[in-house]
Amino acid sequence: MRALHSRQEARVLKLDSSARSSLAGVVWFAVAALASVVGSALGRLAGAHTMDPAFPARLLGTCMLASFVVAGSSIWRMVRCRADSWLLPLAALNLALLEPGRAGDATTWRAEWAVGGVAATAAAVALFGRLLARTDELQRRIYIDGAALGLLMALPLAMAYALFESWLPELRAQWVTISLLLLWWAGWLLTSFRYRYGTTP
Amino acid sequence: MRNSLRVLRAERRWSQAELADRLGVSRQTINAIETGRYDPSLPLAFAIGRLVGQPVERIFFDDDDGGSRTP
Numbered sequence: 412m413r414a415l416h417s418r419q420e421a422r423v424l425k426l427d428s429s430a431r432s433s434l435a436g437v438v439w440f441a442v443a444a445l446a447s448v449v450g451s452a453l454g455r456l457a458g459a460h461t462m463d464p465a466f467p468a469r470l471l472g473t474c475m476l477a478s479f480v481v482a483g484s485s486i487w488r489m490v491r492c493r494a495d496s497w498l499l500p501l502a503a504l505n506l507a508l509l510e511p512g513r514a515g516d517a518t519t520w521r522a523e524w525a526v527g528g529v530a531a532t533a534a535a536v537a538l539f540g541r542l543l544a545r546t547d548e549l550q551r552r553i554y555i556d557g558a559a560l561g562l563l564m565a566l567p568l569a570m571a572y573a574l575f576e577s578w579l580p581e582l583r584a585q586w587v588t589i590s591l592l593l594l595w596w597a598g599w600l601l602t603s604f605r606y607r608y609g610t611t612p
Numbered sequence: 613m614r615n616s617l618r619v620l621r622a623e624r625r626w627s628q629a630e631l632a633d634r635l636g637v638s639r640q641t642i643n644a645i646e647t648g649r650y651d652p653s654l655p656l657a658f659a660i661g662r663l664v665g666q667p668v669e670r671i672f673f674d675d676d677d678g679g680s681r682t683p
Contacts, residue, residue, distance in 0.1 A: 493638075547637035548653050549644055606644045 436494020443485035444504055450478030451508040454527075458520035486538075495542045496554075496603075499596035502535040503589045510585050532588075553602045560598030565591060615672045618646045620664045635659055 453475040460466035489497055509528030511521045621631050632639045644650035661668040
């Protein structure tokens with residue numbers, strides 16, 4: 412076997428830096444999250460004043476749509492940077508933002524808010540499923556192991572909630588979904604870390 | 613399970629990203645295989661064998677072999 416200590420070989424053996432790609436992914440996640448928060452805030456404001464003719468509800472509605480377009484294009488850029496795992500916390504954030512209860516008392520606006528939330532989640536799930544089908548075997552395994560770890564982490568939380576139910580706020584279906592998404596992401600982070608830096612078996 | 617993928621890759625002057633591109637996997641997968649944290653599936657192991665022109669059993673070997681098969 413040849414010695415592997417020449418400068419050229421050292422360059423080849425050096426780990427390829429993916430830090431730039433990861434940073435870009437985080438930046439696009441931040442932009443998407445911010446645009447989602449701004450979009451939902453504008454939407455809530457427009458919805459609350461929908462009956463007030465003096466209030467520029469239409470303008471705010473247009474700005475809301477523009478914010479969601481920015482969020483959507485940021486998600487696309489995020490996926491292009493291979494930062495697809497950030498879709499999980501982003502979906503959790505959007506589920507929290509588009510909770511129908513946040514839309515105020517106007518029934519129509521609540522329904523639109525609910526449809527928006529379901530549509531955004533469905534789009535995220537579809538995109539995520541497509542990405543999962545295209546990933547390589549290790550990435551897929553990390554996602555599956557991460558989901559298993561997330562479910563495992565959900566058990567003590569469920570038990571804790573059952574124990575302290577009388578002191579805690581009433582559980583809502585949306586919160587369960589949000590928690591599961593965040594736990595999946597936490598599981599993904601832990602599993603990814605294990606495959607990258609964990610001890611060699 | 614150990615392997616000599618790192619050596620075989622260095623002999624061909626390929627970076628991890630280059631090898632990953634040739635195999636259609638991510639760089640993280642190549643890194644995990646090289647460091648022994650992940651054992652590839654049989655199809656991927658055979659694809660690696662085809663790419664480097666070595667039989668699978670010369671690239672991947674059991675710990676009990678004591679590294680005697682390292683090229």
